[in-house]
Amino acid sequence: MIKRMASKLHLGQPKHPDSSASSAASSYTSSATSVSILSHEHRASISTQRTSLHEWVKDQAEALQQERPPQSDAVPLEVRRSKGSYRLTDFIIQRTLGTGSFGRVHLVRSKHNLRFYAVKVLNKEKIVRMKQESHTRNEQMMLQAVQHPFIINLWGTFQDTANLYMVMDFVPGGELFTLLRRSNRFPDPVAKFYAAEVALALNYLHSKDIIYRDLKPENILLNFDGHIKIADFGFAKYCSTTAWTLCGTPDYLAPEIIGNARYNKSVDWYALGVLIFEMLSGLPPFHEPDISPVVLYEKIAQGPGAIKWPAFHPNATDLILKFMERDPSKRFGNMQHGAGDVFAHPWFREVDWKKLLNREITAPYLPRIAGDGDASAFERYPEDNAAAQYGASTPDPFGARFPDFEYTST
Numbered sequence: 379m380i381k382r383m384a385s386k387l388h389l390g391q392p393k394h395p396d397s398s399a400s401s402a403a404s405s406y407t408s409s410a411t412s413v414s415i416l417s418h419e420h421r422a423s424i425s426t427q428r429t430s431l432h433e434w435v436k437d438q439a440e441a442l443q444q445e446r447p448p449q450s451d452a453v454p455l456e457v458r459r460s461k462g463s464y465r466l467t468d469f470i471i472q473r474t475l476g477t478g479s480f481g482r483v484h485l486v487r488s489k490h491n492l493r494f495y496a497v498k499v500l501n502k503e504k505i506v507r508m509k510q511e512s513h514t515r516n517e518q519m520m521l522q523a524v525q526h527p528f529i530i531n532l533w534g535t536f537q538d539t540a541n542l543y544m545v546m547d548f549v550p551g552g553e554l555f556t557l558l559r560r561s562n563r564f565p566d567p568v569a570k571f572y573a574a575e576v577a578l579a580l581n582y583l584h585s586k587d588i589i590y591r592d593l594k595p596e597n598i599l600l601n602f603d604g605h606i607k608i609a610d611f612g613f614a615k616y617c618s619t620t621a622w623t624l625c626g627t628p629d630y631l632a633p634e635i636i637g638n639a640r641y642n643k644s645v646d647w648y649a650l651g652v653l654i655f656e657m658l659s660g661l662p663p664f665h666e667p668d669i670s671p672v673v674l675y676e677k678i679a680q681g682p683g684a685i686k687w688p689a690f691h692p693n694a695t696d697l698i699l700k701f702m703e704r705d706p707s708k709r710f711g712n713m714q715h716g717a718g719d720v721f722a723h724p725w726f727r728e729v730d731w732k733k734l735l736n737r738e739i740t741a742p743y744l745p746r747i748a749g750d751g752d753a754s755a756f757e758r759y760p761e762d763n764a765a766a767q768y769g770a771s772t773p774d775p776f777g778a779r780f781p782d783f784e785y786t787s788t
């Protein structure tokens with residue numbers, strides 16, 4: 379199994395010109411790219427067929443949400459209440475599904491309803507040491523604020539003295555990354571199916587002023603029915619204007635992020651262009667064996683002209699080029715018609731967006747799942763006995779920094 383060579387960037391500090399972010403990325407300087415943002419009023423005044431399609435998709439996505447009272451006034455988001463109060467002893471830990479920078483994701487089984495869930499465990503000390511407190515708080519807040527067929531569902535969160543815990547639906551089909559590496563590349567209609575579902579999810583997030591910032595096949599999980607569930611909201615951010623934190627995965631970083639410019643939601647559309655390229659060719663656009671981060675960032679800054687293009691369907695190439703446009707103000711998804719341009723692009727011509735959103739289109743690949751709790755689609759990780767330490771009573775200097783994670787006794 380080929381793992382992505384480049385690692386994820388976890389630079390929590392904003393790339394303020396005065397800051398001394400010391401990554402290869404921030405030490406690389408390219409000419410600053412201007413970021414233009416369309417006002418909501420401007421978008422609302424446009425009444426073309428494309429816009430009405432965009433509006434329709436947005437309305438449908440909104441209609442899927444349940445009315446819930448706001449829980450926090452920290453961000454102007456409608457935040458869902460935690461659906462329940464959980465504690466570690468509610469679950470039996472089965473195995474590890476994945477590992478991350480701050481801990482593990484486990485398959486667990488509820489002792490009460492016997493259902494399977496995924497619990498993400500994050501070590502508080504590691505989070506604080508790596509200055510990722512705000513990203514962790516964002517992850518919880520964003521996941522509580524969203525509800526969409528193609529986004530992971532968070533049931534609740536809690537903490538003990540050492541760790542934070544996030545209880546999510548278990549998505550059994552594994553990572554799109556695994557399927558892609560096993561398949562080498564996807565045929566055009568398969569890539570189109572996944573790209574279209576991602577486009578709906580991104581449009582939904584953007585309609586709530588959330589930038590996702592970490593799109594890549596590793597973060598797209600496949601549900602039992604083959605439809606996607608986007609996971610890992612560790613870099614998601616509420617942002618109605620622009621941001622400048624350096625974060626993401628190198629292959630998927632938009633040129634303006636590398637160039638130290640402020641950026642907006644259009645970085646997610648850029649990443650969708652990279653994702654479509656990777657699905658169709660098997661590798662990300664600027665990939666070369668043993669490429670150094672600095673060379674990679676130089677190529678990204680040069681733009682799609684620096685790519686060796688395989689023979690994709692011409693409409694696919696056209697859409698990728700429009701997503702990977704270096705100037706965010708000319709980038710697809712970020713222009714006058716917003717996501718309407720994306721939904722109306724010829725590559726997506728045959729997509730019935732209504733049916734897709736309602737999961738009425740049969741997925742191209744149905745994961746083989748032997749039964750509830752079958753996690754065979756996930757790679758095996760050594761079980762390092764970490765789980766035995768959960769719930770142990772240890773000093774807790776950081777608990778107060780995560781007030782939205784409830785303390786529940788064991």
Ligand SMILES: Nc1ncnc2c1ncn2[C@@H]1O[C@H](COP(=O)(O)OP(=O)(O)OP(=O)(O)O)[C@@H](O)[C@H]1O
Nearest residue numbers: 475476477478479483496546547548549609610612
């Ligand atoms: N709800 C879920 N159901 C099934 N598997 C999951 C679920 N959530 C996460 N995973 C698995 O665990 C892996 C790690 O999860 P996630 O990316 O959220 O952790 P992370 O700590 O943020 O990792 P990183 O630091 O690499 O971003 C995922 O790639 C996936 O394989």
